[in-house]
Amino acid sequence: xxxxxxxxxxxxxxxxxxxxxxxxxxxxxxxxxxxxxxxxxxxxxxxxxxxxxxxxxxxxxxxxxxxxxxxxxxxxxxxxxxxxxxxxxxxxxxxxxxxxxxxxxxxxxxxxxxxxxxxxxxxxxxxxxxxxxxxxxxxxxxxxxxxxxxxxxxxxx
Amino acid sequence: xxxxxxxxxxxxxxxxxxxxxxxxxxxxxxxxxxxxxxxxxxxxxxxxxxxxxxxxxxxxxxxxxxxxxxxxxxxxxxxxxxxxxxxxxxxxxxxxxxxxxxxxxxxxxxxxxxxxxxxxxxxxxxxxxxxxxxxxxxxxxxxxxxxxxxxxxxxxx
Numbered sequence: 001x002x003x004x005x006x007x008x009x010x011x012x013x014x015x016x017x018x019x020x021x022x023x024x025x026x027x028x029x030x031x032x033x034x035x036x037x038x039x040x041x042x043x044x045x046x047x048x049x050x051x052x053x054x055x056x057x058x059x060x061x062x063x064x065x066x067x068x069x070x071x072x073x074x075x076x077x078x079x080x081x082x083x084x085x086x087x088x089x090x091x092x093x094x095x096x097x098x099x100x101x102x103x104x105x106x107x108x109x110x111x112x113x114x115x116x117x118x119x120x121x122x123x124x125x126x127x128x129x130x131x132x133x134x135x136x137x138x139x140x141x142x143x144x145x146x147x148x149x150x151x152x153x154x155x156x157x
Numbered sequence: 158x159x160x161x162x163x164x165x166x167x168x169x170x171x172x173x174x175x176x177x178x179x180x181x182x183x184x185x186x187x188x189x190x191x192x193x194x195x196x197x198x199x200x201x202x203x204x205x206x207x208x209x210x211x212x213x214x215x216x217x218x219x220x221x222x223x224x225x226x227x228x229x230x231x232x233x234x235x236x237x238x239x240x241x242x243x244x245x246x247x248x249x250x251x252x253x254x255x256x257x258x259x260x261x262x263x264x265x266x267x268x269x270x271x272x273x274x275x276x277x278x279x280x281x282x283x284x285x286x287x288x289x290x291x292x293x294x295x296x297x298x299x300x301x302x303x304x305x306x307x308x309x310x311x312x313x314x
Contacts, residue, residue: 005206006232009199010167014174017195021178038174042166049162075163 015116032119039123047128064091089154101146114142189276196280204285221248246311258303271299
């Protein structure tokens with residue numbers, strides 16, 4: 001419980017700071033991309049630790065299951081609630097109570113701030129997949145807080 | 158173990174980012190003070206969670222023991238190794254293997270970078286004490302990595 005709090009508080013501080021720094025015209029875009037790239041590097045580091053004693057993955061779906069279960073549980077203390085795929089390289093990970101949104105009020109007026117709270121995690125997933133040898137584009141979408149969907153598009157080499 | 162890694166990686170990212178942003182003449186000073194103030198707010202938040210079900214503290218020494226044991230263990234997965242005081246408001250907390258320095262090489266040439274790696278934690282302690290109603294100045298000092306000493310000077314009202 002303490003660890004979660006530490007991560008959540010630190011995550012909020014980062015958002016606040018990056019947001020205050022990356023100001024100007026395209027402010028929101030730059031803030032989001034900065035947070036994403038931080039997440040990317042953290043994701044790369046984490047997946048190395050997590051998979052140290054893991055057997056080899058069979059395939060792409062096997063990776064994704066690992067991300068949804070083990071990886072998500074380590075970072076967010078719960079599994080992804082729903083994983084869907086079109087079997088052509090697109091995966092949708094749904095978290096019905098995403099921890100990093102749960103501090104935000106669920107009012108619609110805060111929806112515009114959601115991207116800042118999701119960017120780090122998009123990067124986290126992209127970084128983890130990247131170290132597993134999978135290039136991807138990860139985006140996130142919120143319709144009703146604190147539920148959200150992460151869409152992973154695998155980039156074929 | 159995963160949680161520790163998450164905190165460590167995130168902490169490194171923050172240092173790197175803040176350091177890249179707060180450049181200029183007094184670069185190091187501003188970077189350190191920014192990190193300290195982030196730590197302060199995180200410390201304030203954490204201590205609220207941690208002390209939710211804790212009995213009231215008897216006195217200043219009782220606070221400090223809580224910081225050295227429970228608080229330190231939650232954040233750094235180990236206790237402070239040694240706590241000393243002059244009984245006049247100065248406390249020295251020694252950690253013989255401080256986690257946030259353990260990634261750094263112990264070579265002397267890196268000693269100059271140590272303040273950046275300690276600032277967040279100085280703030281963390283100051284923030285925690287502040288929410289317990291104790292105003293303090295917290296500084297840190299490294300002689301041989303990864304051992305370090307945090308000095309807490311309680312400010313009498």
